[in-house]
Amino acid sequence: MTSGAGPADLVLVGGSVMTINPVRPAATAVAVRGGRIVAVGAEREVAALAGSRTRRIDLRGRTLLPGFIDAHCHPVMAGVDLMRCPLHELSPTIETYVDAIHTYAEANPALDWVLGNGWYMAAFPGGTPMRQDLDRAVADRPALFINRDGHGAWANTRAFEVAGITAATPDPADGRIERDEHGEPSGTLHEGAVELVHRLVPEPTIDEIAEGLGLAQAYLHRLGITAWQDAWVTPPWLAGYRSFAESGRLTARVVACQWWERNQGEAQIEGFVEERARSSIGRLEATTIKIMTDGVAENFTASMLEPYLDAHGHSTGNRGIDFVDPELLKGFVTKLDVQGFQVHFHALGDRAVRQALDAVEAARRANGMTDMRPHVAHLQVVDPAEWPRFRALDAGANIEPYWACNDDQMTDLTLPFLPPKRGALQYPIASMQRAGARLVGGSDWTVSTPNVMAEVEVAVTRISPEKRDESPFLPREAIDLETALRAFTMGSAWANHRDATTGSIEVGKLADLVVLDRDITRERANRLGDARVLLTLTEGEPVHEDAALEMA
Ligand SMILES: [Zn+2]
Numbered sequence: 001m002t003s004g005a006g007p008a009d010l011v012l013v014g015g016s017v018m019t020i021n022p023v024r025p026a027a028t029a030v031a032v033r034g035g036r037i038v039a040v041g042a043e044r045e046v047a048a049l050a051g052s053r054t055r056r057i058d059l060r061g062r063t064l065l066p067g068f069i070d071a072h073c074h075p076v077m078a079g080v081d082l083m084r085c086p087l088h089e090l091s092p093t094i095e096t097y098v099d100a101i102h103t104y105a106e107a108n109p110a111l112d113w114v115l116g117n118g119w120y121m122a123a124f125p126g127g128t129p130m131r132q133d134l135d136r137a138v139a140d141r142p143a144l145f146i147n148r149d150g151h152g153a154w155a156n157t158r159a160f161e162v163a164g165i166t167a168a169t170p171d172p173a174d175g176r177i178e179r180d181e182h183g184e185p186s187g188t189l190h191e192g193a194v195e196l197v198h199r200l201v202p203e204p205t206i207d208e209i210a211e212g213l214g215l216a217q218a219y220l221h222r223l224g225i226t227a228w229q230d231a232w233v234t235p236p237w238l239a240g241y242r243s244f245a246e247s248g249r250l251t252a253r254v255v256a257c258q259w260w261e262r263n264q265g266e267a268q269i270e271g272f273v274e275e276r277a278r279s280s281i282g283r284l285e286a287t288t289i290k291i292m293t294d295g296v297a298e299n300f301t302a303s304m305l306e307p308y309l310d311a312h313g314h315s316t317g318n319r320g321i322d323f324v325d326p327e328l329l330k331g332f333v334t335k336l337d338v339q340g341f342q343v344h345f346h347a348l349g350d351r352a353v354r355q356a357l358d359a360v361e362a363a364r365r366a367n368g369m370t371d372m373r374p375h376v377a378h379l380q381v382v383d384p385a386e387w388p389r390f391r392a393l394d395a396g397a398n399i400e401p402y403w404a405c406n407d408d409q410m411t412d413l414t415l416p417f418l419p420p421k422r423g424a425l426q427y428p429i430a431s432m433q434r435a436g437a438r439l440v441g442g443s444d445w446t447v448s449t450p451n452v453m454a455e456v457e458v459a460v461t462r463i464s465p466e467k468r469d470e471s472p473f474l475p476r477e478a479i480d481l482e483t484a485l486r487a488f489t490m491g492s493a494w495a496n497h498r499d500a501t502t503g504s505i506e507v508g509k510l511a512d513l514v515v516l517d518r519d520i521t522r523e524r525a526n527r528l529g530d531a532r533v534l535l536t537l538t539e540g541e542p543v544h545e546d547a548a549l550e551m552a
Contacts, residue, residue: 079212209240
C-alpha cells in the first residue's frame, strides 16, 4: 500500500515488520515521507518511492514495530531523580551505594543537599539502612535517599541534625522513625516520617524540572518509547513540561495527568480546566485527571473485598483504605466526564477496582457513552464480576505486567497475606482480555523498569527476567506476544486519544517507529526482555540511534 507522490525520506527494508494492524499484520518494508508512513508492504512496493536522497536502512531481518507507548509512568519526577544520584541500576549492595554516593557528592561540592533515590530494601539487613553507612559517603552536608518504591528514605547524621530529629522526636501519625537501642534515629524513615526531613529539601525549579525531562525523555527514547501518559503531575511539574515543550525540546507525545488532591473535592476542577487550556503545546496535553482510589497490597492499604490475613493466616478484619469515598467518587467522575476530562484511576485491590468501574458506570448513566476513555491502572486483584465490565463501559484495563510474577514482593509480602482465593485472582490479564477488555500497557517507572520488552516478557511468561528459573505466576493468565505488544502500542495510543495517528504501522499514520536488534517473532519467550532498541523515530526523525543499526 502506498500514498502520495515524491520520493521518500526514508525506507526501511528487509525487516520483520509487526504492524499491529489486523488488516495487514506483517510486512517487510516501510517508507516514510514528511514524518508520515507512506508505504507498508514488500520491498518492491517501497522501492519505487526511493530516490537519490532517500535514506535506506537494511533491517537484516530485525523487528520493526510502532513506537512504544507507556500509559502509566512518572518521567517528570524520574527526570529530576536522574539529575541527582540515582541508585536504581546499581547492583544492590551497601558498598556499591556508598561508593556511588561518595563519588557524586565529591563531584558536586556546591550542592547544599546530597539527594538521590532508588535503593533496594533487600540490600540492607532488615531492609533498614543505617545513617553511619551514609555518613561514610557524605558527612559534611545533609543527605537524603528515597527508596525504590517511594515508601521510605535513608538519611545521614547531618540530615537528622538539621531536621532536629532526636530520641525525643515522636513518630508522626502516618509514619515511623527507625531507632537504635537508645531511641536515636538509626537512619531509616518510613512513610510520613520521610517528610520530617524532606520538607527542608529545596523544591526543584522550573528550569531543573525541564532539564530533568530532557534526561528522562532521552532514557525512554533509548527504550523505543515515543509517547507516554505521565501519571502524576502537579502545577509546578506541569509548568516544567510547558517550558520544555515551548522550547521545542519535547520529541515525545505526552498526556500529563493532573493530580486529584484527595482532600479538595470538586472545587479543584476549575483549576484543572485552566491548566488544560494553557498546556496544549506542541506534543503536550494535560487532558487527564489521575485519581488514586487506594494504596498498595504490601502495606495493606489496597482496598479489598475480603480482609487481609495476618502472618498466621488468620483474618485481620482490615480491608485496606478507600482513599476517596466511593459515593463521592461517582459524582467527581461524572463531573470530570462532562468537562471533557479522561479519568485515570489507580486501583490495586478488588474493591478499589469495583469502585472505579462503579464511578465510570455512574458517569456513563448520566452522560451517555462519551469518548473520554477512562482507564484503570495496576489491577492487581480483580474480581471476575469486573472482567466483562471494562468492555461494557468502554474503560481501558491499564496493566503493569512486570509485576505479574513470583518476585520477593509477591512471595514474601503479598501472597501470605491474601485469602488464597483472592491471591489467585492477581493480574488476571488473559481473563480480562478474553472478557473483551481493551488492554493498555504501562510500567509505573521509576517503581519498575520502563523497558517495554522486559514487561512484554513477563506478560508472555509470567516469570521475572531478573529470576528466569522461577516458576511462572498463575501461567493461565499469560497473554501472547502480539497481544502484549498491542497493549503497549495501539492500546496505549487509545488511552492517549492518539490511536488515529499512532500506535500501528499504517499508511497515513505518523512515523513513530522502533527497530529492535533481533527478530522477536523467532526469539524464545524468556529472552524477549534481552532485545535492545537500535533505532527510535519520532515522525521519521531519529531520537535514538545505535551504531549497531548499520552494522551487518
Ligand atoms: Zn504510578
